[in-house]
Amino acid sequence: MKCPEYLDGWCDCGKCKAMRFDKDKNIHVCLVCHKRAEPLVPIELNSNDWLPDKTEQFSVNLADWIKQEEAELGENAFYHPNTEYLKVLREINLHEKEFIANSLDLLKMARNHSITYNQLTEKDKSVIDFWLMDEIYLVTYDDE
Known part of the structure; x- marks a missing residue:
């Protein structure tokens, strides 16, 4: 053969x-x-046949999000720039209760409501921007 x-x-x-x-x-x-x-x-990334999937947008309770971020950071929550990130989220939470995930919502809120965010150096601000715009996934189960 x-x-x-x-x-x-x-x-x-x-x-x-x-x-x-x-x-x-x-x-x-x-x-x-x-x-x-x-x-x-x-598939080649520059192919006309390839289109990226658009991430789903949904409403997120900001207080719950802060708790989740603190839990994920663990001990690292007490180190720079994580402390600034959490402080920015808390300052936003003084004015807003929810945000739209996978949008520029958190970034816009930080610019409007956070004194800490507006006083950050450009280097720190770029890190915080990245985290504020990070993709968030909604996990659901069939029973819900």
Whole structure:
């Protein structure tokens, strides 16, 4: 039996890095699981066919968000620039109760309501900006 010609691509079995195309049978075969499949070829990022997914926007209770951020930071909450980040969030919370996740909402609120934010150095402000604009995922369960 003749070995099929090598073809770049990946199977969705997750174990292999390549597939082979059998010209006689006109099928693609995974080199590990031997499943017949279409080759999965990576898409170029500058392709017109590729469009990034838009992240879902939803309302978040700011006080709950601050508690969650403090819990995630743990002991690091007491170190620079984390202390400034949490202080900015608390200053926003004095004026706002909720924000829209995955938008510029927190950043706009920081500029409008936080004295700490407006007094930060440019270097610290860029770090805080990154955290204020960080993507937030909503995790739900089927029972909810």
